[in-house]
Amino acid sequence: MLKRYLLAPGPTPVPSEVLLSMAAPIIHHRSPDFLPVLDSAKKGLQWLYQTKNEVLILSSTGTGGMVGSVNNFFNKGDKVLVINGGKFGERWTKICQAYGLAVEEIIVEWGYSVRPEDVEEKLKKDKGIKGVFVQASETSTGVYHDIKNLGSIVKKHGDTLFIVDAISALVAHDLKTDEWGIDIMVGGSQKGVMLPPGIAFVSVSEKAWAKAETSKMPRFYFNFRKERENLAKNQTNFTSPVTLIIGLNESLRMLQAEGLENVFRRHEMLADATRKAVRAIGLELYPKGSPSNSVTAIMTPPGIDGQAVYKNLREKYGITAAGGQDKAKGKIFRIAHLGYSDRFDVIIAIAGIEMVLKGMGYPVKLGTGVAVAQELLMV
Numbered sequence: 001m002l003k004r005y006l007l008a009p010g011p012t013p014v015p016s017e018v019l020l021s022m023a024a025p026i027i028h029h030r031s032p033d034f035l036p037v038l039d040s041a042k043k044g045l046q047w048l049y050q051t052k053n054e055v056l057i058l059s060s061t062g063t064g065g066m067v068g069s070v071n072n073f074f075n076k077g078d079k080v081l082v083i084n085g086g087k088f089g090e091r092w093t094k095i096c097q098a099y100g101l102a103v104e105e106i107i108v109e110w111g112y113s114v115r116p117e118d119v120e121e122k123l124k125k126d127k128g129i130k131g132v133f134v135q136a137s138e139t140s141t142g143v144y145h146d147i148k149n150l151g152s153i154v155k156k157h158g159d160t161l162f163i164v165d166a167i168s169a170l171v172a173h174d175l176k177t178d179e180w181g182i183d184i185m186v187g188g189s190q191k192g193v194m195l196p197p198g199i200a201f202v203s204v205s206e207k208a209w210a211k212a213e214t215s216k217m218p219r220f221y222f223n224f225r226k227e228r229e230n231l232a233k234n235q236t237n238f239t240s241p242v243t244l245i246i247g248l249n250e251s252l253r254m255l256q257a258e259g260l261e262n263v264f265r266r267h268e269m270l271a272d273a274t275r276k277a278v279r280a281i282g283l284e285l286y287p288k289g290s291p292s293n294s295v296t297a298i299m300t301p302p303g304i305d306g307q308a309v310y311k312n313l314r315e316k317y318g319i320t321a322a323g324g325q326d327k328a329k330g331k332i333f334r335i336a337h338l339g340y341s342d343r344f345d346v347i348i349a350i351a352g353i354e355m356v357l358k359g360m361g362y363p364v365k366l367g368t369g370v371a372v373a374q375e376l377l378m379v
Ligand SMILES: *Cc1c(COP(=O)(O)O)cnc(C)c1O
Pocket: 010, 061, 062, 063, 064, 088, 135, 137, 138, 139, 165, 166, 167, 168, 188
């Protein structure tokens, strides 16, 4: 037997409380059984998002929420700015281009955070930019972009919308949607929210709703104005993912019991212990900018293949982490500390990394990183 440990940046482990809540019989999505369930989920999401605006609930993965954030607010030919510092930044560009937007990119070297002054300069030079797209946590590089600062910059530029993919950052980072001027923020169920894959969340500001009135792009499934009307009646436009929404209420209940500040503090603590422990075994972090609290991207030592580290973790020890994507493939591997994650998940990760690296000939004294993590995680 090989006991399995899921330490990937999505899907992430689901607590048994949430799994059990989802074992309940199916209820009808237009019946009085369901309406209070959706009402509670929508209020819980506003709490999690720190917003007074609606948070739409869509039956799709996070990418569906990203698509809807493009084709509900813009028109063909609109000029938008995408901050592209990894695989998910690239996804914004591809979606915008698929809908015929004129994309300008700020290409950020992988492993770095965007320099807010570069965004400010672009916006000053070009008053025609109608939206700025970014990731909060760029999962492919383990980097956090400074959403607060970017929000204050975009806010100064009239009608320009600020659109944040927070799919992997939600729950792990304090993202003050309203206070920071985030017009549209996308989340996904299988990351910090501790649910199976299948729902996306999208918050929409009043400024963005006003913009939606002028958008004439083709859409049918992700029609945000229709979703808004339905949400007001505690429904969704099409059949609601009733089981996932029941699970969402349980997950939100757990997060509320912990308290938002404590949730962020836990992620910060786990991320910090992971970073310091991997450094103690002589490894370098991939991010040169500000690191994400959701996932740690670790450079493999010279002569060792990152994909082999990831494969050995899984095949020899049952630990599912993540490798590198695209140009980081082979150079890095990634460990998540996201959602249903606590002290001993970090200990498992670090112990596994030490054992795998030693097995591959890397000189590490077993227990070096584990001891560092233990010191930092003691209660
Ligand atoms: C996981 C993830 C996504 C979306 O992935 P889906 O597979 O569509 O859920 C988008 N952006 C980031 C930053 C992510 O981590």
